Amino acid sequence: MIQETREQFIHLFEKEPLMVVSPGRINLIGEHTDYNDGFVLPAAIDKKIVYAIALNNTRQCNVHAVFINETVSFQLEDVKPTPGWINYLMGIVYQLQERGLEVQGFDCVLAGDIPVGAGMSSSAAVEGGLVAALDHIFKYGLDRMQMALIGQKAEHTFPGVKCGIMDQFANLHGKKDQVMCLDCRSLEFEYFPFNFPDYKIVLCNSMVHHSLASSEYNVRRLQCEEGVKAIQVNHPAVKSLRDANMDMLNEVRAELSDKVYDRCNYVIAEIQRVQDATALLKKGDLQQFGELMYATHEGLSKLYEVSCPELDFLVSLAKERKEVAGARVMGGGFGGCTINLVKADKVDEYVSFIKSRYQDRYGKEPEVYVTVIEEGVSIID
Numbered sequence: 001m002i003q004e005t006r007e008q009f010i011h012l013f014e015k016e017p018l019m020v021v022s023p024g025r026i027n028l029i030g031e032h033t034d035y036n037d038g039f040v041l042p043a044a045i046d047k048k049i050v051y052a053i054a055l056n057n058t059r060q061c062n063v064h065a066v067f068i069n070e071t072v073s074f075q076l077e078d079v080k081p082t083p084g085w086i087n088y089l090m091g092i093v094y095q096l097q098e099r100g101l102e103v104q105g106f107d108c109v110l111a112g113d114i115p116v117g118a119g120m121s122s123s124a125a126v127e128g129g130l131v132a133a134l135d136h137i138f139k140y141g142l143d144r145m146q147m148a149l150i151g152q153k154a155e156h157t158f159p160g161v162k163c164g165i166m167d168q169f170a171n172l173h174g175k176k177d178q179v180m181c182l183d184c185r186s187l188e189f190e191y192f193p194f195n196f197p198d199y200k201i202v203l204c205n206s207m208v209h210h211s212l213a214s215s216e217y218n219v220r221r222l223q224c225e226e227g228v229k230a231i232q233v234n235h236p237a238v239k240s241l242r243d244a245n246m247d248m249l250n251e252v253r254a255e256l257s258d259k260v261y262d263r264c265n266y267v268i269a270e271i272q273r274v275q276d277a278t279a280l281l282k283k284g285d286l287q288q289f290g291e292l293m294y295a296t297h298e299g300l301s302k303l304y305e306v307s308c309p310e311l312d313f314l315v316s317l318a319k320e321r322k323e324v325a326g327a328r329v330m331g332g333g334f335g336g337c338t339i340n341l342v343k344a345d346k347v348d349e350y351v352s353f354i355k356s357r358y359q360d361r362y363g364k365e366p367e368v369y370v371t372v373i374e375e376g377v378s379i380i381d
């Protein structure tokens with residue numbers, strides 16, 4: 001893909017580009033905790049966005065997207081939220097300009113194999129790849145966390161998704177065969193080897209893409225904030241659900257709607273599960289780690305209500321199989337993938353089982369991806 005993208009750029013723009021590889025991400029546990037100042041446990045994977053990019057000595061940016069064979073151009077003096085995939089790139093350019101960093105006109109070709117809507121954060125890969133490319137070209141001297149924060153702000157202001165920092169962080173900080181425990185409040189992080197050669201990380205795509213995912217994501221965030229405000233009356237030191245516990249939440253149970261109570265209940269438990277999960281990784285206990293994943297799915301389905309029947313069915317299938325240590329919905333929810341930890345010598349058998357049973361139930365075949373933990377954004381100069 002890298003070579004094909006480079007060749008397409010040369011064909012379109014007749015010059016040699018800088019090449020950038022920007023990965024998707026998985027999150028082993030810690031879903032919807034990042035915007036509550038909690039912990040997450042993501043990793044970069046071998047699904048990726050590829051950029052070929054070079055300056056063009058104008059004030060215009062020309063971007064060709066291979067995945068829909070479309071070219072879009074915009075002027076650097078007229079960067080504003082715009083419908084479609086170009087919005088993610090324009091958001092990055094705008095945030096760099098807002099910081100007083102010079103951006104000049106560029107040409108680029110954008111390709112990739114991250115399935116859109118599958119929960120692998122193709123948007124963060126688009127954002128991280130461009131900010132890293134422009135940092136390299138213009139020598140801004142940004143560190144990886146600054147780049148991640150720029151990507152997050154771009155997503156807040158252009159697509160309008162009030163995401164936490166996890167996706168952009170994982171995209172830019174990934175290391176091969178390592179997962180990262182990120183404290184989303186302090187932005188401190190620690191790498192943990194994910195060294196289980198007898199297991200593979202298998203993603204099963206429900207093939208469900210709900211358009212309400214972004215709007216409902218923002219609703220969940222507001223519901224969490226509503227719970228925090230109620231808790232703060234008795235506990236003013238509580239700044240987010242990271243600071244709360246179940247006793248505090250139960251004190252204000254009567255003041256909260258059932259929905260808000262359930263949302264907060266899930267998040268408080270999930271923040272603790274991530275901390276428990278890192279301890280299990282240190283001990284090499286993948287079986288108990290998998291049990292935590294199942295608990296997370298139950299919470300996401302019943303309390304946070306971001307699952308759907310298709311995802312619940314995929315997780316129920318995983319529970320039937322001894323070769324699966326754990327499974328859950330991954331990403332924002334309302335569709336996308338489940339993440340499964342599957343014994344390596346049983347992956348083919350498991351995939352056949354999943355595809356057959358899902359086809360019988362829903363009349364469509366799920367896409368399945370066996371992923372490998374890889375490096376974060378890489379510049380190929």
